Amino acid sequence: MTQLIFINSRARRGGSIHDFSIGLEGQMLTCGEGEVVELELMAFSCKQNFYNIQTGRNNAFTLTEDGSDSSITLTPGNYDVLELATEIQTQLNASLINYTIVVSYSAVTGKLSLTRSLTGSPVVTTMTFTAGTDGHEILGFAEGSTVTIEDTALVSDAIISVGNEENLYLHLSPAGRNLWYNTSAAGHGFTSVMAKIPILSDHFGTIYWENIGGIRYVKQFLTGYNANSLHFRITNEHDLPIELQADFSMTFELRRRHI
16 A cells, blocks of 8 residues: 655644644554555655754854853854854853953964953963763864864864754654664664755755655664654754754655555
């Protein structure tokens, strides 16, 4: 038996656009003895209207001045490199007491330069980038590192990344459990990742992927599975959420066969 399933995030059971569940009718994902149900992604479409600086992904790090910590949080939005440098400078200076900092960007090196000026008592000033988030990338430092801002300019170790993702990762699982997956690109294993969708459009364009004979993304539900809902998430390659601003749609082909 083969059938097409059309899913739009607008029909979600609570959650958010990028993290939600969809209810299934009847026994669509019930696998009897000796049965396998395969769910193959046929098409995916969404607007590229998510911010390149997002809450919980790459908009925060810790500033420490004379042993006192402050959480530096950038305002979510779409930034170019010069706007990003200005936002970092604004947020740093809003928390600093003994210094003011000027943040500049070099188009030649692709790095930021942070220069401080004393306005109070000389103290140690550092920035720490928490492991598991991408806040370090926007300033060009290593994940989990701590760097010291001194009187000489502090320059990024690496070219900065303004949160421009190359791919979206579509996760699919029943009731939040990981499933068997089988793709020609990624081999075999247990994971919630359903597909890697390349971002080929400009901002505010449409991200579209279609199964036309290249990479295939298939989930296999083995004998004994019985699910009445599917859980979807959209993340980047580090499993951090991509906060979509508009609903998206997917088309799946469901196949039931005996083994």
